[in-house]
Amino acid sequence: MLDRLRLLFDTRDFNPRWSCGHWTEFHGWIHILADLAIWAAYISIPLAIIVYVVRRPDTPLPRLGWLFAAFIFLCGTTHLMDAATFWWPAYRLSALLKVLTALASMATVMVSFARLPQLIGFPSLAQLNSRLMQSSEAQASMERALTERSNLLQIALAAGDAGAWSYDCATRRWTRYSALSKLLGLPEENVTESPEAWQARIVPEDRASASAVLDDAMRNPKFFAMQYRLIRADGEKRWVSSRGDVVTNRGGAPVGLAGIVTDITADRIAAAATARLGAIVRSAPDAIIALSMDGVITEWNGGAEKLYGYKPEEIVGSHIERLVPQARRDEVAGYLKAAAAKESTGPLETVRRGRDGRLLPIELVVAPIVDDSEQVVGISKIERDISDRHDINRKLRVINRALEQRSDEVEQFLYTVTHDLKAPLVTIQGFTGVITEEMGAQMPESIRDPLSRIERAAYRMTSLIDDLLEVSRVGRTPYRSARVDTAALAAEVRADFADELAEKKVELLVQGALPELHADPIRLRQVLDNLVSNAIKYGCPASPAKIEIGGQMLEDEVQLYVRDFGPGIPEKYRERVFQLFQRLSPAGEGTGLGLALVRRIMQAHGGRAWISDTPGQGATVWLAFPRARDKGSDDELGA
Amino acid sequence: MNWEHESPDPQILHFLLIEDDDDHAEIVMRTVSWGRSGNTVHRVSDGDAGLAYLRGNEDAMRKRPDVVLLDLKLPGRDGHEILREIKSDPALRSIPVVMLTTSAAESDRLRAYENFANSYIVKPVSFGRFRQMVADLSLYWGVWSPPHRTDRD
Numbered sequence: 001m002l003d004r005l006r007l008l009f010d011t012r013d014f015n016p017r018w019s020c021g022h023w024t025e026f027h028g029w030i031h032i033l034a035d036l037a038i039w040a041a042y043i044s045i046p047l048a049i050i051v052y053v054v055r056r057p058d059t060p061l062p063r064l065g066w067l068f069a070a071f072i073f074l075c076g077t078t079h080l081m082d083a084a085t086f087w088w089p090a091y092r093l094s095a096l097l098k099v100l101t102a103l104a105s106m107a108t109v110m111v112s113f114a115r116l117p118q119l120i121g122f123p124s125l126a127q128l129n130s131r132l133m134q135s136s137e138a139q140a141s142m143e144r145a146l147t148e149r150s151n152l153l154q155i156a157l158a159a160g161d162a163g164a165w166s167y168d169c170a171t172r173r174w175t176r177y178s179a180l181s182k183l184l185g186l187p188e189e190n191v192t193e194s195p196e197a198w199q200a201r202i203v204p205e206d207r208a209s210a211s212a213v214l215d216d217a218m219r220n221p222k223f224f225a226m227q228y229r230l231i232r233a234d235g236e237k238r239w240v241s242s243r244g245d246v247v248t249n250r251g252g253a254p255v256g257l258a259g260i261v262t263d264i265t266a267d268r269i270a271a272a273a274t275a276r277l278g279a280i281v282r283s284a285p286d287a288i289i290a291l292s293m294d295g296v297i298t299e300w301n302g303g304a305e306k307l308y309g310y311k312p313e314e315i316v317g318s319h320i321e322r323l324v325p326q327a328r329r330d331e332v333a334g335y336l337k338a339a340a341a342k343e344s345t346g347p348l349e350t351v352r353r354g355r356d357g358r359l360l361p362i363e364l365v366v367a368p369i370v371d372d373s374e375q376v377v378g379i380s381k382i383e384r385d386i387s388d389r390h391d392i393n394r395k396l397r398v399i400n401r402a403l404e405q406r407s408d409e410v411e412q413f414l415y416t417v418t419h420d421l422k423a424p425l426v427t428i429q430g431f432t433g434v435i436t437e438e439m440g441a442q443m444p445e446s447i448r449d450p451l452s453r454i455e456r457a458a459y460r461m462t463s464l465i466d467d468l469l470e471v472s473r474v475g476r477t478p479y480r481s482a483r484v485d486t487a488a489l490a491a492e493v494r495a496d497f498a499d500e501l502a503e504k505k506v507e508l509l510v511q512g513a514l515p516e517l518h519a520d521p522i523r524l525r526q527v528l529d530n531l532v533s534n535a536i537k538y539g540c541p542a543s544p545a546k547i548e549i550g551g552q553m554l555e556d557e558v559q560l561y562v563r564d565f566g567p568g569i570p571e572k573y574r575e576r577v578f579q580l581f582q583r584l585s586p587a588g589e590g591t592g593l594g595l596a597l598v599r600r601i602m603q604a605h606g607g608r609a610w611i612s613d614t615p616g617q618g619a620t621v622w623l624a625f626p627r628a629r630d631k632g633s634d635d636e637l638g639a
Numbered sequence: 640m641n642w643e644h645e646s647p648d649p650q651i652l653h654f655l656l657i658e659d660d661d662d663h664a665e666i667v668m669r670t671v672s673w674g675r676s677g678n679t680v681h682r683v684s685d686g687d688a689g690l691a692y693l694r695g696n697e698d699a700m701r702k703r704p705d706v707v708l709l710d711l712k713l714p715g716r717d718g719h720e721i722l723r724e725i726k727s728d729p730a731l732r733s734i735p736v737v738m739l740t741t742s743a744a745e746s747d748r749l750r751a752y753e754n755f756a757n758s759y760i761v762k763p764v765s766f767g768r769f770r771q772m773v774a775d776l777s778l779y780w781g782v783w784s785p786p787h788r789t790d791r792d
Contacts, residue, residue: 415744419712422741423660426762430666433767466743 007092014089028086035083042076045069060122064111071108074101154179166247166258167195169218174198180261183240185233203229203237210242214257221246221254227264239268287362287383290369295320295336298378307362307385309355320381323352325359326555335366339379342368349386351556359556361387418469425465428458467593470526471580474600479520481605486514486560489521490549493528500536505543508532511550517558517625523601527609530594531562531621539564539619557607558625565618574611598623651677652777655704657689657721658682658739659713663762667708667739670769678777686713686721693731704734706776709756711740711747719750726755737776 046069053065081094163180206228217224244259290299300312335345346365369378548563581592711718735757
């Protein structure tokens with residue numbers, strides 16, 4: 001081995017290069033110096049690579065670095081050998097170095113090609129730099145966002161009177177954070193205490209249910225929410241909403257709880273008050289309806305549904321006039337206007353139409369809905385069904401039956417009284433007649449006048465008894481309702497009064513086509529006779545004159561009128577003239593029972609009678625008959 | 640049953656007046672005989688007496704009345720019942736019955752006509768009208784030949 005090593009350095013078989021060939025000094029030294037310079041460089045580069053690889057442990061592919069260092073170093077040694085062989089021809093050593101260099105370079109080439117894709121994928125420094133810049137910006141903005149969120153969370157917790165807490169199963173410690181401490185009326189700080197200490201802050205009645213919710217959440221990890229009452233440091237009880245979730249470890253096993261507690265006392269109080277009010281409104285037997293300012297229905301309670309038969313979804317959004325018969329539309333305009341002026345209307349008795357078309361007698365009260373800023377934002381309307389007073393009606397029926405029994409007795413009584421009252425009158429008048437006849441022309445004026453006064457008084461008494469009997473009969477005797485041809489009736493009346501009309505030069509006009517109606521024909525005739533007679537008597541002071549009969553058909557009523565163009569009736573007397581024995585004319589002209597009879601007859605029809613001005617001058621007497629529900633049947637009207 | 644009509648003048652009538660009120664009876668009797676001699680009146684105060692007179696079981700000398708004037712309000716059985724009895728008796732139903740009453744009630748009027756009253760008159764309140772009434776009755780029932788006369792003829 002030693003011999004072989006010695007052979008490497010044995011130069012006896014070779015000549016130095018200077019002596020091989022014809023080297024000029026210059027040519028030889030260029031070779032020598034260039035080789036030495038290359039060698040120096042090839043020593044330095046591996047050193048730099050090694051220093052880099054050693055100093056930077058994160059260098060990608062450090063082994064490739066080492067391979068390059070070795071290959072370059074070996075290249076350098078071959079150049080050193082080339083320079084040395086000018087004086088020391090150790091060509092065997094030189095060959096060995098070249099073989100080693102070749103091996104190292106082949107290995108380097110192979111490794112380089114194998115790692116080429118990886119090398120190509122390495123980012124450039126510029127790329128690395130920009131990435132670095134980006135990631136640091138993202139981090140900064142994330143930090144900003146986190147800070148912001150943390151601030152927001154603090155604000156939110158504070159604004160919502162919310163306090164956070166957490167519970168650690170391992171340590172059995174319960175931590176409340178400052179906001180929750182504040183909620184409890186304690187110093188604002190984070191405090192850790194035992195679960196029992198926390199339980200003591202819950203109102204005793206609520207403890208069991210609160211524990212049950214948390215235990216359940218722990219057993220089946222899930223979000224939980226509940227409400228209970230807390231006792232503040234000052235002893236005050238507050239309703240809170242507690243919500244939270246189970247905290248689990250990476251394996252999903254529950255290790256604790258965390259949650260938020262919010263003070264909802266004000267909400268509970270408000271909700272309870274609202275619920276109470278809501279229940280009152282819902283369960284109220286009266287119809288409670290809210291309207292917009294222009295009369296559109298916005299709320300509709302159970303009472304309203306029951307009264308009218310419309311469900312809320314069928315009627316909300318409709319105009320209130322949908323429920324109002326044509327003849328009553330003015331009322332709506334009236335109370336809408338009043339409500340806009342912050343004024344209430346009612347109680348007002350009126351009539352509305354239900355879903356089935358029936359007319360409903362109701363009593364209503366309308367009031368404006370005023371908000372905190374004193375603005376009218378809507379209209380509330382309470383309506384009561386006044387037809388549905390069953391108890392009263394039942395009692396009335398019982399009383400009615402008793403009255404009907406009595407009525408026969410009364411009839412008998414009245415009949416007897418009338419007959420017996422009239423009998424002496426027949427006697428008085430008969431014998432005054434006898435006296436007149438017997439004395440004839442010989443009767444002195446001093447007797448004739450008193451005698452005629454007695455006769456007139458007896459005559460008036462007779463009329464009074466007849467009319468009174470008639471008035472009393474109207475309310476008591478049942479009568480038939482039938483379809484009445486009003487035009488024919490008016491013609492009959494005109495024919496009956498023909499003499500009087502001609503005598504006073506009064507023209508009786510029928511205005512337009514009279515509406516058809518359902519009434520008792522004989523009673524209606526009595527009414528018209530009375531009114532026309534009155535109109536001729538009191539409404540036609542000058543002749544020629546005019547009387548008008550007319551009428552109109554409304555949705556729920558048929559109206560007739562008898563109109564004169566006389567002096568009219570002052571407003572203050574318009575009701576009084578319908579009372580018994582009330583007269584505007586001097587005593588002696590009629591009994592004062594005519595209009596009382598008219599009103600009694602109209603009431604027996606379920607209708608009305610009233611007086612208004614004739615446009616211009618005069619009096620107009622109006623009659624209103626309810627429109628027949630079923631036009632096919634002639635029903636018996638009440639006794 | 641021997642009815643005799645004594646007057647040859649068809650306008651001279653014999654009345655049966657069934658009336659409980661003496662004053663009214665007096666007025667009727669005065670008006671019936673007023674100015675026209677010959678008209679006669681037999682007055683009874685209740686319905687049963689009237690029926691007895693009509694059936695001839697009281698007075699052999701009675702005359703058959705040409706017209707019955709019947710008040711409604713009578714002691715005992717009232718005018719409606721008496722009317723019904725007269726009109727359901729074949730021997731009497733042909734005699735005209737005029738209701739003469741103070742009642743203007745529609746029910747009384749209807750009931751009277753249902754029971755075949757020949758006329759219904761509300762007692763007039765003046766003597767003049769009373770007289771006119773009797774004159775009208777005489778004229779009507781006298782000129783018109785009642786069935787019982789033709790029976791006899």
